[in-house]
Amino acid sequence: MTQRYSVLLWLTGGLVVLFLIAPILAIMPLSFNSEPFFTYPMPGLSLRWYEEFFTSNVWLMSLKNSLIVAVCATILATFLGTLAAIGLARKECPVRGLIMAILISPMIVPIVVSAVGIYYAFAAVGLLNSLTGLILAHTALGAPFVLITVSASLAGFDYNLMRAAANLGARPHTATLQIMLPMIAPGVFSGALFAFATSFDEVVVALFLTGSEERTLPKQMWSGVREQLSPTIAAVATMLILLSTLLLIVMLWLQNRAEKQKQRLEG
Template sequence: MTGLGKSSFNALRLAFGALVVAFLVIPLAAILPLAFTDSVFLTYPMTGPSTRWFDTLATSEAWQRSIVNSMIVGTGATVLSTVVGTLAALGLRRNLVPFSGVLRSIFLLPMVVPAVVLGVGMQILYARLGLASSYAGVIIAHAVLCVPFVLVNVSGSLASIDPALERAAASLGASPGTVFRAVTFPLALPGILTGAAFAFATSLDEVVITLFVAGPNQTTLARQMFSSLRENISPAIAAAAFLIILITLILALAVKGAAILALLGKRKQVLPAEE
């Protein structure tokens, strides 16, 4: 490829990337400013700035309960899916388990199966198990959706680990548990944290399955937003969306910071050894 052709290709690629980013960001840029309007309608132009709708989230019993429920369900689903997804990634690593490809596909099914189908199936199952309209049921349902994200991220981190490092630790007399704790886990930690962040964000945003398995006492923030859209479209919905996006960004920054700190810690351990 000539220099002119390469420059044209790079310009085309940059333009395409900009269009994709604009396609994703413009809807958010259109709705989020309305979280700070003093009007009672989601309309432009804004009559003036106000934080009244954030006050509504903080003072309304329904919104307060939904926020607390989202934190409870999101935390529980994140912990459960992170443990299950990490163990699954370790078990399916390097295709040592028979039919590992089939098992991996089964773990990834919740990403492709329609949420309505999962919701109906879980509702029928929960009715027989006595988990309907319970926090445990909602947490398990959300964890099922979150496991694929953890599995993909942790599998990517494990694939980047040089097997020679683990073999070297084992050759020095380290037990399998020690190899995992001292070598595998620290190297896979960025992927685990990223998967956990994706899991929490997925749980925070999930509404369809929640409609099927949650009761009135387990109303999450996303379900409350859905109910408000059906009853009365108000800027409180934009304020709730702003809150969800803010929490997601904080999680992403926290994961990035933790990954950087882990990398710096490993470098500090390597440098004295080299000296």
């Protein structure tokens, strides 16, 4: 009975996973279609849509903008999120729960609501239609992910190491950089990957804040769907799926490494 229940559970789980990834599995082969139609069966295979992406100034400029915004936003979000996590990890921090709730609110509030609020705030200071404004907005969206992952790493950190370093004459910033950060590095890198993925795939805030000259890759895909549906969009979507899969594998590896490091310290 137990074995039958286990098989049924695995079968149900597999069907649910297949249902969730079926749209992805359906769109990826279309990026290799030799004809500009989203139809099955495909008349032939071709790499023309990938070639069109890498030879189009519009697509390459949107890719460049996405990389600039994602890298800059990731650096800022990682720096600010890590500092916030270290500060909130201190037990003497007043109203820690309230501050945490405010900092992670971008993950809870609907993205459209956040986009409208950011739009009006940035309009007042002249940050619309600029990559700078989009970088700051994506920093606010990515920092909560860094805060959560670093806070989880700090939950298992032994603060006696910091006290021992202080007794040996190390200054607080020296102990933080040389003792704490190396030990929580997997959590920091995981948060940075989450922040990068959030910024690189984000489209709603980009629609509100950027103009035609600051188009990011997701915004260009959105415009392509509305204006001229082309298999090039399927090619871009396929590359984004592969990138997301790679980031997920790296995050799982970092989490596994952090678990092994924690078990080694406890042992």
